[in-house]
Amino acid sequence: MPETVTHCPLCGNQQNVIFDQREFHGYRVENRLCSHCGLVYQSPRMTGPELDEFYQVRYREVYQGSQEPSKKDLSVQEARAEMLVKLFKEVDITAVNRCLDIGSSSGLLIEKMQEAYRCQVVGIEPGDGYRIFAERKGLKIYQDLDEVEESEEPVFDLISMIHVLEHLPDPLNFLLRLKRKLLTPNGRLIIEVPNLYAHDCFEIAHLISFSRQTLAQMVKKAGFRTEFLITHGQPRSQLIPLYISLIASPADNLAEQDKFESENAVRLKRRTGMIHRKIIERLFPQQAWLLEYRG
Numbered sequence: 001m002p003e004t005v006t007h008c009p010l011c012g013n014q015q016n017v018i019f020d021q022r023e024f025h026g027y028r029v030e031n032r033l034c035s036h037c038g039l040v041y042q043s044p045r046m047t048g049p050e051l052d053e054f055y056q057v058r059y060r061e062v063y064q065g066s067q068e069p070s071k072k073d074l075s076v077q078e079a080r081a082e083m084l085v086k087l088f089k090e091v092d093i094t095a096v097n098r099c100l101d102i103g104s105s106s107g108l109l110i111e112k113m114q115e116a117y118r119c120q121v122v123g124i125e126p127g128d129g130y131r132i133f134a135e136r137k138g139l140k141i142y143q144d145l146d147e148v149e150e151s152e153e154p155v156f157d158l159i160s161m162i163h164v165l166e167h168l169p170d171p172l173n174f175l176l177r178l179k180r181k182l183l184t185p186n187g188r189l190i191i192e193v194p195n196l197y198a199h200d201c202f203e204i205a206h207l208i209s210f211s212r213q214t215l216a217q218m219v220k221k222a223g224f225r226t227e228f229l230i231t232h233g234q235p236r237s238q239l240i241p242l243y244i245s246l247i248a249s250p251a252d253n254l255a256e257q258d259k260f261e262s263e264n265a266v267r268l269k270r271r272t273g274m275i276h277r278k279i280i281e282r283l284f285p286q287q288a289w290l291l292e293y294r295g
């Protein structure tokens with residue numbers, strides 16, 4: 001049975017209003033808008049055990065019809081991994097010793113990291129099909145964060161979560177846990193999520209739909225300082241800002257971290273963003289959705 005989310009996963013406030021209701025692959029998906037901070041989150045949603053079961057087996061079946069990596073998904077992942085490694089170089093991440101990719105999927109990002117930085121790499125992947133696929137390539141992949149914490153793994157100086165944070169029931173505590181236990185004091189956290197103001201977003205597996213503002217606030221509340229934040233469409237679109245990428249590091253000044261800035265005019269921004277997307281799709285169909293990565 002689904003559970004109702006009583007407190008906003010970002011600010012903890014209990015007041016919210018309906019934001020969106022739709023069907024997604026036979027699931028009823030309802031998203032709410034926090035009246036206090038402007039976060040959009042799914043409620044009711046699957047419970048913890050339901051989510052565990054969902055990711056272990058059903059997630060890939062619902063999304064791509066099979067548990068095993070599909071050709072199209074692998075080509076998106078490869079292009080995304082290349083784009084991310086290029087971005088790390090551009091923002092002057094010159095050295096990485098140990099990299100942890102959470103939601104490592106087929107392992108393509110950690111392979112590219114290994115190649116680019118000659119670093120040690122570890123992944124976390126709950127989906128059986130993808131984890132086994134990556135392990136067969138000789139990569140070290142854990143099933144979840146508990147397993148990494150229980151292992152003898154030393155800490156990491158780069159932790160990436162590419163299209164992961166929006167799937168977590170309690171992203172704030174997850175980030176706090178990473179900061180406390182797994183990231184070096186000078187380490188970097190890399191996050192990419194769908195952009196509420198351009199991406200469809202409201203899928204059964206997306207428990208939270210972030211904007212730049214709410215993502216930055218979430219990271220800040222967990223004690224990180226954002227160094228870099230962009231919206232972009234890569235690798236799927238040249239023009240539609242489907243995704244938000246963020247690079248952050250643990251903050252020194254924690255008092256600074258307490259200042260909370262709410263997101264405003266969320267409905268208007270969503271509506272405008274989706275209209276903008278439609279216009280781009282009409283005017284520039286070739287650049288709007290790049291042929292090889294079309295959904």
Ligand SMILES: [Zn+2]
Pocket residue numbers: 008009010011012013034035036037038039
């Ligand atoms: Zn809130």
